[in-house]
Amino acid sequence: MTDAAIVKLWAGMKEIGDGGLSAMIFFHDLPIYRLSPDAFEAENQRSIDQCIANSFGSWDVPQEHIDRSRRILTVSAIQRGGAWEFNEVVGFLRLHFVGSQIRGEYVGTDRKRIYRTRRKVFHFKTWKLAPEVEIADTNDDQSIYRSVTAYVDRCRRELPLRYFDDRWLREVGPFLNWKALRQAGR
Incomplete structure (x- = not known):
């Protein structure tokens, strides 16, 4: 129908x-x-962690570069996919x-x-x-x-x-x- x-x-x-x-x-x-809000947040964090691991690997990179990359990836994830509620x-x-x-x-x-x-x-x-x-x-x-x-x-x-x-x-x-x-x- x-x-x-x-x-x-x-x-x-x-x-x-x-x-x-x-x-x-x-x-x-x-x-x-x-997904539940908690599962959604965990999925986002896994994605960001994987991206950072792939980007920096085993290089000796200052922690501030990693932190900056994490903030950029977090903002990017929100802009790309939006927040959990409604999306x-x-x-x-x-x-x-x-x-x-x-x-x-x-x-x-x-x-x-x-x-x-x-x-x-x-x-x-x-x-x-x-x-x-x-x-x-x-x-x-x-x-x-x-x-x-x-x-x-x-x-x-x-x-x-x-x-x-x-x-x-x-x-x-x-x-x-x-x-x-x-x-x-x-």
């Missing part, structure tokens, strides 16, 4: 709303990264409510091997990355929040080599009025 067909189908589902299908209430696009994203998990369930559409890159690049095109991958989570009957804000985080944890197990950046969800989520958000689309 092409991306255009999926967009048309999704738009049709929104129009149907309560006329057969439950309305989908999208509430967060959770970024999925190639290492390889996909998104579009979280939404469907009736009494929480689901997440997965949108990602089409490459077989994902490496450091700034030329990414994102394509729809699947309607739900992991089996949906039912919202508990209690329907209070904290139980809905726990259901949302449980769904994200399920998705994390589906893509174990990727880093799900759920910082916003974990920091803000406990304070949201989830019940009102969920009922907004009804």
Whole structure:
């Protein structure tokens, strides 16, 4: 199915709303990264160390030259590839409510091997990355929040080599009025 067909189908589902299908209430696009921030930084350092080792080898070079080269290579790496946040994203998990369930559409890159690049095109991958989570009957804000985080944890197990950046969800989520958000689309 092409991306255009999926967009048309999704738009049709929104129009149907309560006329057969439950309305989908999208509430967060959770970024999925190639690497965690720590792994990204370690990869950068390995690259810089390797470049310095290749450049100077076993020569007796003053430490100030090596330090200057390290600073130049660090600035160059940032200019060439950018910082981790926003530049290492390889996909998104579009979280939404469907009736009494929480689901997440997965949108990602089409490459077989994902490496450091700034030329990414994102394509729809699947309607739900992991089996949906039912919202508990209690329907209070904290139980809905726990259901949302449980769904994200399920998705994390589906893509174990990727880093799900759920910082916003974990920091803000406990304070949201989830019940009102969920009922907004009804």
